[in-house]
Amino acid sequence: MSKTSERRATVRLSAPDKVAVVAGGGRLPVNVAEGLRALGHDPFVVLIEGETDADSRLDRFEHRTMSLEDAGALRGLLKRRKVTHVVLAGSIDRRPSLGSYKLNLGLLAALPRLSRALKRGDDGMLRLLIEHIEAAGMKVVGAHEIVPDLLALEGSLTAVQPLPDDWRDLEAAREAALAIGALDIGQAAISVNGRVIALEGIEGTDGLLERARELRTHGRIAKLKRGVIVKCAKPDQEVRADLPAIGPATVDGAHAAGLAGIGVEAGRSLILDWAKVIERADALGLFVVGLKSDREP
Known part of the structure; x- marks a missing residue:
């Protein structure tokens, strides 16, 4: 068996599916977006302000820029774009304080869990974000699940x-x-x-x-x-x-x-x-x- 054939997508996309890439820094968001385009699924890219590399050329794709402090509005944005699958890709170097987030109803409801997640570190924050997105009916998938060549x-x-x-x-x-x-x-x-x-x-x-x-x-x-x-x-x-x-x-x-x-x-x-x-x-x-x-x- 060739090495290429050993890697298979574990998440199969159908024609109506829409994938969003929430893009931090580094090359991973670019690799994911380009991989999805090669598969015939042009993604919607959320560029994280101050984190996404300026020379990434991710603005070639349908996109929107969002600050970390606006993270509470992410779920609503994805729902309006009729997103079915979400890939969280790239590094986030900045850690805003709890008081700097712009509050909306969704974020207000999650405040107690957000406070606990900030204390647990990166993994705690990631799990809370995934839970928040999936509560709206979207599926968060790993980059490797959807672009297995990585x-x-x-x-x-x-x-x-x-x-x-x-x-x-x-x-x-x-x-x-x-x-x-x-x-x-x-x-x-x-x-x-x-x-x-x-x-x-x-x-x-x-x-x-x-x-x-x-x-x-x-x-x-x-x-x-x-x-x-x-x-x-x-x-x-x-x-x-x-x-x-x-x-x-x-x-x-x-x-x-x-x-x-x-x-x-x-x-x-x-x-x-x-x-x-x-x-x-x-x-x-x-x-x-x-x-x-x-x-x-």
Whole structure:
């Protein structure tokens, strides 16, 4: 069986279905919107003000811009557009305070749960948003459920292969990524010479890789070679949103940090701009590998 045939959409769209992409930052919203267009389902895109990348060209699609403070109006907007399915895609870096939200009847009713969700962190907020949207009869789906070509596959994905010692680093970083994920801290860890040297925090994966690059210039790892970064879904991850993802920028960051490769959890991670990732990794001599997951996608 070819790798392409292993990925199948688990959500089948019919002709009358209308998909909305709520677009944060990064390449994921673009990949989802373009994937849907290729399937013959042009999406309606909600651009999150100040979060969606200015050069994403998502304004090629039918769209509306909305601020985070207007989030209470999202459900009404989607209903007016006769949306049947919703994909939450991309990063949201800003966290408005509860008092900054513009109140409407829907948001007023959800205020007690919203307050609790803000205290529980990203996963709590995502679950509340999904519940709020689905209460109006729409279905929230994961990017991988509707555009399965984004999903990472198991095994080596590049011409460059991990060396025997790299597998020790991959396992160490994987265990660390799962541990911080259980605490809702981050999704990635870096291991060099079998030792975890850096964990992802609020700065995200790009910031983690930049920190690792700086560590190479001094200290006990300055003379060490190779090493890996691994991204895994959190143990209690809301898989319909915020799955870990890598893209060409991740490859460049890993190379700048002196790492030998990248590991992602197969079936629970996304590879954005897939062809560019593999081409870039091969050109730089890095490997990308999908690590077997013992969890359901």
